Amino acid sequence: GAGVSQSPSNKVTEKGKDVELRCDPISGHTALYWYRQSLGQGLEFLIYFQGNSAPDKSGLPSDRFSAERTGGSVSTLTIQRTQQEDSAVYLCASSFLSGVSTDTQYFGPGTRLTVL
Amino acid sequence: LAKTTQPISMDSYEGQEVNITCSHNNIATNDYITWYQQFPSQGPRFIIQGYKTKVTNEVASLFIPADRKSSTLSLPRVSLSDTAVYYCLVGDRASGTYKYIFGTGTRLKVLA
Secondary structure, eight states: OOOOEEEOSEEEEOTTOOEEEEEEOOTTOOEEEEEEEOTTOOEEEEEEEETTBOSOOTTSSSTTEEEEEOTTSOEEEEESSOOGGGOEEEEEEEESSOTTSOOOOEEOOOEEEEEO | OOOEEOOSEEEEETTOOEEEEEEETTOOTTOOEEEEEEOTTSOOEEEEEESSEEEEOSSOEEEEOTTOSEEEEEESSOOGGGOEEEEEEEEEOTTSSOEEEEOOOEEEEEEO
16 A cells, blocks of 8 residues: 655754644554654654554643644644754654654655744 | 754765764663664655564564663665665653654765
């Protein structure tokens, strides 16, 4: 079936604006993950969902970041009052089983966010 | 948080075997170790996963010593298309909830 999809693929915004990033996981996957990858850097874990619930939100960089998942499917990562340091590629992944163990995660292509 | 470290970069020639090691001192007892490959402008892609000793699939082998504080990804006979960044992934439960910790990544360059 189709893989993980993310939209938009690229987003350019002005400092102070809000942005919403969307992730469509693989159908039937119960766990969904968000990561951030700054230019030339590694992957920074932000949050994961088991169903619609996120057990721990402490990985979100600041209170300007929020994430939700509805219907056990689509997830949205929202960044309010964007700052230039928010510029990065935001990657979403999903996996079939519970997010408690190290399941095989299938990644989307990412959303490249540029804050001017 | 658990700290996972990898060499920053490695160079190899086509046809050689490449071994990339990841150090993960605080891996949780029940956690598996997973390795991913990432090409530019793409999301990471699963390579191999293991818990202990040795695992082999059609593209790689994974060696994990008894103490599980490190793991070594082995790529046999690399080709130019193996040029990519390689990450190990482990879990961390130190904070009481589960977090996913990717290694620092190893940039492999395969030369002709």
